[in-house]
Structure formats: structure tokens, C-alpha cells
Amino acid sequence: MKLIERSPWAFLDSWRGKTFTGEWPTLPEMFSITVERYGSRPCFTVFESERITLTYNEALAKVKTLAAWLHENGVKKGDHVAVSGKNSPEWAVTYLATLYAGAVVIPIDYGLHDHEIENLLKASDPAYFFVDEEKHEHFVSLKSSWKVMSLSKKDPGAYPYNLQPKNLEAALSSIVPAGEEDLAAIMFTSGTTGTPKGVMLTHRNLVSDCYIAQSNLSIYATDVFYALLPIHHSYTMLAVFIEAISVGAEVVFGKSMAVSRMLKELREGKITMLLGVPLLFNKLLAGIMKGIKDKGPVVYGLMKFLMGVSYLVKKITGKNPGKKIFHAVLDKASLATLRIAISGGGPLAASVFRVYNELGIDFIQGYGLTETSPIVALNPVENFKIDSVGRYFPPHMEMKILDPDENGVGEVAIKGPMVMKGYYKMPEATADVFTDDGWFKTGDLGRLDDEHYLYLCGRAKNMIVTEGGKNVYPEEIENAFQLYYNDIEQITVRGYLMDAETKSEGIEALVYPADDLLKRLNVMRGTPEAEDPVRTAVDDIVERVNKGLQPYQRISKTTLIPEPLEMTTTRKVKRAYSN
Structure with missing residues (x-):
């Protein structure tokens, strides 16, 4: 397959030398360019008691006002401003205002415990901390070096939209802006107890990654992105928030993962771009397939046949007949307006990937890490491979496999403008993840094919021998x-x-049964009556899966756990708790 050279950022040349002077604009420069292009279009939307939308012009006015207030109140180039809260336009405005003030934004996971957030604040030492209403009172009560503000209008005196500078124009004109190579954000990936690890990302890192990713995926000003996953995470921050504002698209902020609210926002927001993690897409698909099965075996059989035909036509011709064939099914699931769905944050099973494409949804996978801003591979819609997490972006970046085995599997390494500056105040940890000649070591094991598609196997540290x-x-x-x-x-x-003597490892599965399974078996979790039927049902599933695995991959021990293991923001198990 011949690589098609595309430059989605060619339009920037009209602003080069005027709005910006470097290879890439900074995030404020990028946003200002978008406002010039699409000022009257919807920018940030949230559904509260009613639909509330800011246009790009209105969003920029709020961003500049808050940036001027921050500057008048002592925030200067290179200072830190932290933000933690539910997804909202206020969160987005605070983020951008921090950057317009020349400062560095510290997005913090709102789902962390208060003492964990305190630990990250101590590590990053911000001048201001904008926090949502549920945690605001607690942080106000602390005696700390940072000033606490609110993302909620319930605290009007500290609310970002109410913070007015004394002299807007004078403050804006005296701000020393950040440059392309300056820090834009510090993203904390782990270490919420002990020493936190902060990934330092520059304006160049984030802006270059945003546009380079568009080499494999066309997005438009008419798109509507759904920010459902927490926006503090690099995946949502870049792939939803920054991607959207780079092209003048609309961002609809979802504040809850509750299915009823999510479906309502998908429908009323007329979402065209849905980005999620495997768990979200598995749950959505389970609901769709249950609805089809409920129509009886004849209808289910016919639908499965049509899905197979739809997929075959799509792969051979590139046309997407499933969108029309299954319109009623997709409409019932509030997915009829979807143009593209993207799964990231972890590998999605090829079988799930295929079913979505069979149903007529242009469904693709991507891959990246916080340290790479994060996107470094993305499946093109017109040339997707269901077993791959995507194609990387030559010639704009490089990817290679370190020390590949006989199957070509080794550690994935990356070079490119999206690779982080390093870990905040951790030179030794930074040196550990780079080779002597400057390649970033991802810690992921994978292989590349001759068309630059990446196939992941897993994390190097999780590998079982x-x-x-x-x-x-x-x-x-x-x-x-x-x-x-x-x-x-x-x-x-x-x-x-x-075997302790040979130190050989077997494969164990820790299983937390779903509520649906217990309901189907008519038993209550944790009761003696539930133990045998649940064990039998789980063993049956494990046996079925084992038959499809290689003999050396098969599970030889199954342990039912009474509580689910702790998960990350992107719904992956924190394996430190399971080892």
C-alpha cells in the first residue's frame, strides 16, 4: 500500500510569520487562529438544565479576561496553575487562560482522594488551584501556598467567569507569552503516593501531535466531539479537546458515565466523534447486541448475516452500507449521528472492533502514551487493520522495535516532535526511558509490519514466562x-x-463477575448459594476462551474476587494491586 502524503496543517502557512513565528504555533496561537477562521461556530457545549453553548468568539473573550486577571494577580510566564474538576466549559476556559497568561497548566484527576491531590499540588507548587464544588471547601480550609479558586458558579467570588481584571488591555499587552519549546502542561501519570511522576509536555509536543495525527484521520469544523472521559487525562485532552479546537469543531462536555445521561447527550448533542476506552465500547456493544438477540433467533440470524455482508463490502470496496442497513439499530442506541468512533487507552479485542464496523460505524483504534502527547499511531478509516492499534506517521516521526525476537516482537521505541521533554524534577527517571541515541522507550511490547502498522502484545513488565x-x-x-x-x-x-523449584509460571485469571450474570443466575453476590453456580458459569466461559488460545496461553487457575480491583482513569486495572 502506498502511503498518501497529506498535510492537514498546510493552512497554517497563511498565519506563519504573523500570528506565530516557529515551526508550530503555541496552543494560544493555535486557538486564536481557529477563532479567526470559525469565530461564530459553537465551541464548548454542556447540558445542564438546558443546553449551554459558547461560540469560539465568546470562549476567547472569557479566556482572555481570565488570563488578564491571572496576570494582574501575579501569574507570570512559567508559573504553574492547577485545575481539577468534572468536564466542563469552565475547565476548558481555565486551561486555555493559564496558557494565554504564559503559565503552565497542571491538570489533576478529580477522582483522586483529597490527600492524593494535595500530594500532586505540593509536587507542582501552583500559584492558583481551580477546583470543582465538591472539593472546594476542603482545599480552602487548608493552609497552603496556592490560592484556591472554584470551577462552580456556586462560589461566585472565586468562579472563573466572574474574575474581572482592572485593565483588560493593559494586562493582556504586558503578558510575556510562552514559546513553542516552553512547557504547556505537566501531566501526572502515577505516583499519587510517594514521589509523583509528572510528564512535561511543551506547546510543540501537543500542537505537533494534534496536527500530525490528522495525517491518518480527517476531522472538520462541522464535527461534534464528545468529551465523556475525564479531560485531565492526556487521551481526552489531546484527542478530543485540543483536536477539536484545532479545526473549529464543537466539544460537548459529558459530566457523568451514567448510561441514560450519556445516551441523551449523544442524541441531543448530535455527536459525530466518539472517543472512548475498550470498557465503554464493550458495554455499548453488549447493549446493542442484547437488543438484537431479544428479537428472536430468526431476526438475530438474519442480522448477523447482513452484518457479515456489510463488513465484506466495506473491506473490498471501502463503501459503508451498514450505516443505512442498521440505521434503526444505531438510532435506538443514540449512535446514528456518529461519523467515527475511536478506541484508545488500551487494546480493543479484534472481535469487538469488527462488530462495530459490521454495524456500519467507522470504528478505529489508536495508540499512545502520556509521554508522547499521546497519539503515535492511528488506524486510517479507509485502510484499517482490525488486529492493529494503528499506523504511525512517517515521515513526521519514527518508530522502531528494540531487540526484536524471532517473531519481530520487542519494545516499541519512538522519536518525534511529540515526545516529552522529560519527567518533572526527575532527571534519573527521564534518563531511564531514553536510549543513548535519544529514542523514547515505551515499555510496550509489539511488532511492526511493512506498512508501518503497529501490533501490540502487552506491557514488558507484565510479561509471563x-x-x-x-x-x-x-x-x-x-x-x-x-x-x-x-x-x-x-x-x-x-x-x-x-513450581517453586523451577520458578515456572502458570497463568491465573482474577475474575469479578458482572451483576448481569448474578441476575441471570438468580443469586445474590457474596452469599453461599451464589458460589457454585457463579463458579460453574465463569469456568464455562474460561473453558470456551481457552479453546481459542494457544496451549501455552491457556488459563490454568481461576480466582473469583469479591470486589473489583482498582482501575485507572482509562478503566485499566492498576496491576500493582493484583501482583
């Missing part, structure tokens, strides 16, 4: 269970010591 010396990747086995999410809510695969 069996008695026969075979390498087993837990993520590959876990992915095989993704179509059973109605019965199994959470499955985590790990190695266990089978």
Missing part, C-alpha cells in the same frame, strides 16, 4: 474475554508460581 520458555502477554488473553462483558465485569490475568 511459562515453563516451556514461552512469552505470554496478559493483555492478549484479557482481550479474548471482551465479548463476555455481560457476564464478566473485570478480568485480570497474571502469572503465578506453579
Whole structure:
């Protein structure tokens, strides 16, 4: 397949030398260019008691006003401003205003415990901390070096839209702006207890990644992005928020993962771009397929036949007949307006990927890490491969496999303008993740094909070595269970010591059964009566999955767990709790 050279950022040349002077604009410069192009278009939308929308012109006015207030109140170039809260236009305005003031934004996970947030604030030492209403009072009560503001209009004196500078124009003209190579954000990926690890991302990192990713995916000013996953996370921050404002698209902020609210916002927001994690897409698909099965075996059989035909036509011709064939099904699931769905934050099972495409949804996968801003691979809609997490972006970046084995599998390494500056105040940790010649080591194991598509196996540190010396990747086995999410809510695969003398590992599955399974079996979780039927049902699923795995990959021990294991923002199990 010949790579098609596209430059979605060619339009920037009209502003080069005027609005910006570097290779890439900074985030404020990028947003200002978009406002010039699409000022009257909707920018930020939220559904509260009614639909509330800011146009790009209105959003910029609020951003500049808050930036001027921050500057008048002592925030200067390079200072830190932290923000933590539910997805909202206020969060977005605060983020952009911080950058317009020349400062560095510190997005913090609102789902963390108060003491964990305090730990990140101490590590980053912000001048201001904007926090949502539920945690505002607690942080106001602390004696700290940072000033606490609110993202909620319930605290009018500290609310970002109410903070007015004394002299707007004078403040704006005296701001020293950040440059392309200056820090834009510090993203904390882990270490919420002990020493936090902050990824330092520059304006160049984020803006270059935003536009380069569009080499494999066309997005338009007419698109409507749904910010459902927490926006503090690099995936949502770049792939939804920054991508949208780079082209003048609309962002609809979802504040809750409750299914009823999500479906309402998908429908009323007329969402065209849905970005999520595998767990979200598994749950959505489980609901769709249940609705089809409920129509009886004849209808279900016919639908499955049509889905197969739809997929075949799409792969051979590039046309998408499923959008029309299954319009009623998609409309019932509030997905009829979707143009594209993207799964990231972890590998999605190829079987799930295929079913969405069979139903007529242009569904693709991407790959990246916080340290790479994050997108470094994306499946083109017209040339997707269901087993791959995407194609990387030559010639704008490089990717290679370090020390590949006989199957071409090794650690994925990356070079490019999206690779982080380093970890905040952690030179040794920074040096550990770079090779001597400057390649960033991802810690992920994978292989590349001759068309630049990446196939992931798992995390290097999670790899299990069996008695026969075979390498087993837990993520590959876990992915095989993704179509059973109605019965199994959470499955985590790990190695266990089978033989202390030889130190050989077997494969164990930690399983948290789903509520739907208990309901179907008519038993209550945690009761003696539930133990045998639940165990039998789970063992049956494990046996079915094992048949499709290689002998050395098969699960030999299944443990039912009474509580789900703790998960990250992107719904991945924190494996430190399961090892």
C-alpha cells in the first residue's frame, strides 16, 4: 500500500510569520487562529438544565479576561496553575487562560482522594488551584501556598467567569507569552503516593501531535466531539479537546458515565466523534447486541448475516452500507449521528472492533502514551487493520522495535516532535526511558509490519514466562474475554508460581463477575448459594476462551474476587494491586 502524503496543517502557512513565528504555533496561537477562521461556530457545549453553548468568539473573550486577571494577580510566564474538576466549559476556559497568561497548566484527576491531590499540588507548587464544588471547601480550609479558586458558579467570588481584571488591555499587552519549546502542561501519570511522576509536555509536543495525527484521520469544523472521559487525562485532552479546537469543531462536555445521561447527550448533542476506552465500547456493544438477540433467533440470524455482508463490502470496496442497513439499530442506541468512533487507552479485542464496523460505524483504534502527547499511531478509516492499534506517521516521526525476537516482537521505541521533554524534577527517571541515541522507550511490547502498522502484545513488565520458555502477554488473553462483558465485569490475568523449584509460571485469571450474570443466575453476590453456580458459569466461559488460545496461553487457575480491583482513569486495572 502506498502511503498518501497529506498535510492537514498546510493552512497554517497563511498565519506563519504573523500570528506565530516557529515551526508550530503555541496552543494560544493555535486557538486564536481557529477563532479567526470559525469565530461564530459553537465551541464548548454542556447540558445542564438546558443546553449551554459558547461560540469560539465568546470562549476567547472569557479566556482572555481570565488570563488578564491571572496576570494582574501575579501569574507570570512559567508559573504553574492547577485545575481539577468534572468536564466542563469552565475547565476548558481555565486551561486555555493559564496558557494565554504564559503559565503552565497542571491538570489533576478529580477522582483522586483529597490527600492524593494535595500530594500532586505540593509536587507542582501552583500559584492558583481551580477546583470543582465538591472539593472546594476542603482545599480552602487548608493552609497552603496556592490560592484556591472554584470551577462552580456556586462560589461566585472565586468562579472563573466572574474574575474581572482592572485593565483588560493593559494586562493582556504586558503578558510575556510562552514559546513553542516552553512547557504547556505537566501531566501526572502515577505516583499519587510517594514521589509523583509528572510528564512535561511543551506547546510543540501537543500542537505537533494534534496536527500530525490528522495525517491518518480527517476531522472538520462541522464535527461534534464528545468529551465523556475525564479531560485531565492526556487521551481526552489531546484527542478530543485540543483536536477539536484545532479545526473549529464543537466539544460537548459529558459530566457523568451514567448510561441514560450519556445516551441523551449523544442524541441531543448530535455527536459525530466518539472517543472512548475498550470498557465503554464493550458495554455499548453488549447493549446493542442484547437488543438484537431479544428479537428472536430468526431476526438475530438474519442480522448477523447482513452484518457479515456489510463488513465484506466495506473491506473490498471501502463503501459503508451498514450505516443505512442498521440505521434503526444505531438510532435506538443514540449512535446514528456518529461519523467515527475511536478506541484508545488500551487494546480493543479484534472481535469487538469488527462488530462495530459490521454495524456500519467507522470504528478505529489508536495508540499512545502520556509521554508522547499521546497519539503515535492511528488506524486510517479507509485502510484499517482490525488486529492493529494503528499506523504511525512517517515521515513526521519514527518508530522502531528494540531487540526484536524471532517473531519481530520487542519494545516499541519512538522519536518525534511529540515526545516529552522529560519527567518533572526527575532527571534519573527521564534518563531511564531514553536510549543513548535519544529514542523514547515505551515499555510496550509489539511488532511492526511493512506498512508501518503497529501490533501490540502487552506491557514488558507484565510479561509471563511459562515453563516451556514461552512469552505470554496478559493483555492478549484479557482481550479474548471482551465479548463476555455481560457476564464478566473485570478480568485480570497474571502469572503465578506453579513450581517453586523451577520458578515456572502458570497463568491465573482474577475474575469479578458482572451483576448481569448474578441476575441471570438468580443469586445474590457474596452469599453461599451464589458460589457454585457463579463458579460453574465463569469456568464455562474460561473453558470456551481457552479453546481459542494457544496451549501455552491457556488459563490454568481461576480466582473469583469479591470486589473489583482498582482501575485507572482509562478503566485499566492498576496491576500493582493484583501482583
